[in-house]
Amino acid sequence: xxxxxxxxxxxxxxxxxxxxxxRRHCRATELYRAAHPEVTDANVLAYRTEIRAFAAAGxxxxxxxxxxxxxxxxxxxxxxxxxxxxxxMAPPGxxxxxxxxxxxxxxxxxxxxxxxxxxxxxxxxxxxMCKRHLAGDVIRRKRRYIEREWDAGxxxxxxxxxxxxxxxxxxxxxxxxxxxxxxxxxxxxxxxxRLRLAGQYFIRDLWNQDNPHDPMxxxxxxxxxWNRVRAGVARPPAGTLAAFVADTQNVHTGVVSxxxxxxxxxxxxxxxxxxxxxxxxxxxxxxxxxxxxAKIATQQVATRxxxxxxxxxxxSTCRAQSDWxxxxxxxxxxxxxxxxxxxxxxxxxxxxxxxEMKDSVGMCCDGHITRLVNVLAGFDDAFAPEVTVxxxxxxxxxxxxxxxxxxxxxxxxxLRGLRGxxxxxxEWEAWIDAL
Numbered sequence: 001x002x003x004x005x006x007x008x009x010x011x012x013x014x015x016x017x018x019x020x021x022x023r024r025h026c027r028a029t030e031l032y033r034a035a036h037p038e039v040t041d042a043n044v045l046a047y048r049t050e051i052r053a054f055a056a057a058g059x060x061x062x063x064x065x066x067x068x069x070x071x072x073x074x075x076x077x078x079x080x081x082x083x084x085x086x087x088x089m090a091p092p093g094x095x096x097x098x099x100x101x102x103x104x105x106x107x108x109x110x111x112x113x114x115x116x117x118x119x120x121x122x123x124x125x126x127x128x129m130c131k132r133h134l135a136g137d138v139i140r141r142k143r144r145y146i147e148r149e150w151d152a153g154x155x156x157x158x159x160x161x162x163x164x165x166x167x168x169x170x171x172x173x174x175x176x177x178x179x180x181x182x183x184x185x186x187x188x189x190x191x192x193x194r195l196r197l198a199g200q201y202f203i204r205d206l207w208n209q210d211n212p213h214d215p216m217x218x219x220x221x222x223x224x225x226w227n228r229v230r231a232g233v234a235r236p237p238a239g240t241l242a243a244f245v246a247d248t249q250n251v252h253t254g255v256v257s258x259x260x261x262x263x264x265x266x267x268x269x270x271x272x273x274x275x276x277x278x279x280x281x282x283x284x285x286x287x288x289x290x291x292x293x294a295k296i297a298t299q300q301v302a303t304r305x306x307x308x309x310x311x312x313x314x315x316s317t318c319r320a321q322s323d324w325x326x327x328x329x330x331x332x333x334x335x336x337x338x339x340x341x342x343x344x345x346x347x348x349x350x351x352x353x354x355x356e357m358k359d360s361v362g363m364c365c366d367g368h369i370t371r372l373v374n375v376l377a378g379f380d381d382a383f384a385p386e387v388t389v390x391x392x393x394x395x396x397x398x399x400x401x402x403x404x405x406x407x408x409x410x411x412x413x414x415l416r417g418l419r420g421x422x423x424x425x426x427e428w429e430a431w432i433d434a435l
Contacts, residue, residue: 013028014048015048015051015052016029016052018055028051028059029044032047032050032051065092068090068091068092069095070085070087070088071085071086071087071088071089071100072090072096073086086100102123102125104122105122106123107121109121116128117130138179142181142185145176146189149193150193150196153167153170153193157197157201161201164201168194168197168206171194172190191210194210195211198210202216204217222362263373267328267372267373268328268329270331270335272328272335276331276334277313277331281310284306291354296351301358305354305357308362309357312326312365312368313330314327318369319365325365326365326369329373333353337349337376353372356372356375360372393418393421393431397414400413400414411432414431415428
């Protein structure tokens with residue numbers, strides 16, 4: 001059985017009693033109210049008889065809307081009508097759309113109504129400038145606003161490095177003008193300023209607040225999330241060379257710290273002439289420029305290395321109050337390399353210095369000092385690293401594996417070597433099985 005479909009009820013206006021619309025869209029009521037201001041929404045029902053008489057007398061015809069044409073911008077172009085024409089419709093009675101009318105040249109206007117920018121005849125939008133120059137002016141004002149607040153924060157950090165919470169709170173309390181974007185725009189800029197401040201001064205607490213998935217450790221090294229895939233790989237035994245290489249903080253191990261301490265002592269003993277700071281800075285600029293010419297580094301890498309050098313060269317406290325350790329070690333290293341009589345070795349040392357400076361970006365002060373000492377390791381016997389017990393055992397069993405003798409002789413010699421190196425007996429089995 002087919003369902004019964006009820007016909008829709010015809011709408012009848014409760015004011016003018018005309019079919020086809022309701023009281024919310026009654027044209028007769030609108031025209032009557034326009035002619036009689038005393039009629040309001042509260043008393044419109046009291047004038048129902050007058051409105052019906054007004055509608056019965058006949059309403060004026062509805063005039064057709066004025067024709068709208070397409071914007072004629074670029075109509076003098078050879079390919080006008082194709083992709084060079086604006087596709088927006090112009091308002092009724094106009095030839096240009098609202099956007100093109102505000103941006104097109106208007107030489108017909110008097111000078112006081114034209115943009116104040118040189119050689120611009122567009123109509124003024126605000127602040128004495130046209131729409132295009134006004135947008136550029138807002139961008140420049142935003143950039144100056146950010147740099148002004150950043151410079152004020154840096155100046156305060158140089159005076160008191162512990163004042164970063166007050167600096168960040170001061171940024172959060174600022175409310176820029178509405179024409180700059182107001183608080184909504186500034187909230188997006190605060191995050192960039194916080195990251196910039198935390199990265200430049202290695203502020204661990206501030207960095208970890210905004211980057212919980214990329215934490216910074218106490219040494220200023222960031223554990224990026226894409227590097228954590230190595231966490232699933234089996235870790236090599238502690239004390240082996242593989243464990244040393246896999247350790248991102250190997251500059252803080254006992255062996256490296258001892259070697260670094262000895263190297264630092266030797267570099268600090270180098271006599272430094274007066275005015276060496278300016279010569280060192282000029283040398284670093286020349287070194288980075290030569291690396292870019294030789295295609296060893298890009299402009300971006302050189303800029304990061306130079307900013308890192310400028311920062312740590314001006315740091316007064318590293319291991320003790322006002323020790324200027326990085327500055328003194330760097331000056332001693334430069335003078336030590338410059339005193340080398342072999343020109344080829346000197347060039348290789350300068351290349352290695354750049355590589356160590358590049359690898360030390362983002363490290364703490366001890367990491368930078370260790371990288372500087374490593375420059376001379378392998379070139380100067382005084383900076384030769386101490387061989388660890390693990391490396392001595394590895395070298396011993398590498399020689400035994402290549403030796404042509406019976407397995408019993410290899411095992412006997414290996415046991416004597418392990419006993420001589422004072423390796424714990426519970427670790428002997430792994431080494432003997434390797435034979």
